[in-house]
Amino acid sequence: EVVLTQSPGTLSLSPGERATLSCRASQSVSISVSWYQQKPGQVPRLLIYDTSNRATDIPARFSGSGSGTDFTLTISSLEPDDFAVYYCQQHLSRPVTFGGGTKVEIK
Amino acid sequence: EVQLLDSGGGLIQPGGSLRLSCAASGFTFSNYVMNWVRHTPGKGLEWISSISGNGLITYYADSVKGRFTISRDNSRSTLSLGMNSLRAEDTAVYFCAKGPFSDHLLSWFDHWGQGTLVTVSS
Numbered sequence: 001e002v003v004l005t006q007s008p009g010t011l012s013l014s015p016g017e018r019a020t021l022s023c024r025a026s027q028s029v030s031i032s033v034s035w036y037q038q039k040p041g042q043v044p045r046l047l048i049y050d051t052s053n054r055a056t057d058i059p060a061r062f063s064g065s066g067s068g069t070d071f072t073l074t075i076s077s078l079e080p081d082d083f084a085v086y087y088c089q090q091h092l093s094r095p096v097t098f099g100g101g102t103k104v105e106i107k
Numbered sequence: 108e109v110q111l112l113d114s115g116g117g118l119i120q121p122g123g124s125l126r127l128s129c130a131a132s133g134f135t136f137s138n139y140v141m142n143w144v145r146h147t148p149g150k151g152l153e154w155i156s157s158i159s160g161n162g163l164i165t166y167y168a169d170s171v172k173g174r175f176t177i178s179r180d181n182s183r184s185t186l187s188l189g190m191n192s193l194r195a196e197d198t199a200v201y202f203c204a205k206g207p208f209s210d211h212l213l214s215w216f217d218h219w220g221q222g223t224l225v226t227v228s229s
């Protein structure tokens with residue numbers, strides 16, 4: 001099973017700042033990584049698929065990069081609506097696995 | 108507009124059974140892989156099961172294999188999850204989630220239901 005480790009666990013930032021979230025895989029997953037945003041009591045929302053492709057209606061301030069074992073989600077300038085938990089996911093091999101999440105909170 | 112409506116959750120005793128449903132609309136249901144994913148505050152998101160568009164191929168997480176059964180009724184655009192021998196650690200919010208392909212079961216999840224809470228407790 002591919003283990004995904006997300007860091008940091010919590011990121012404390014102010015609106016307008018840049019957020020950089022990391023996801024590291026225990027073995028290569030090529031570019032088969034997606035990112036989701038989840039707010040308390042809400043449904044996860046797909047942000048990025050296959051490392052760097054934005055999902056439908058996702059703002060350009062969200063971008064993804066990486067390959068192999070190291071992946072990054074960047075939010076170029078945090079909006080108030082962006083404070084949430086972010087999960088990475090790999091789909092190269094069974095079972096599909098998720099990282100433990102990074103909480104982006106208001107500083 | 109894609110819509111997924113989860114239902115069937117509730118409070119159930121350990122060892123009991125439950126059946127979850129997901130009613131889909133806004134897309135051609137039979138053309139897409141469907142999945143179940145659960146969320147707990149302690150473990151985060153966990154993939155549970157996937158089924159191909161034609162229903163012939165199914166995958167399960169080891170944690171539920173032999174206890175849970177995924178199925179679909181393409182004539183009614185409905186996804187189901189039969190859950191037997193429930194354990195306390197199965198307590199979670201269960202989401203149905205749509206995949207982007209018809210027969211590639213390993214993928215991302217582009218639309219999610221609103222979730223249904225399953226609580227396993229005596």
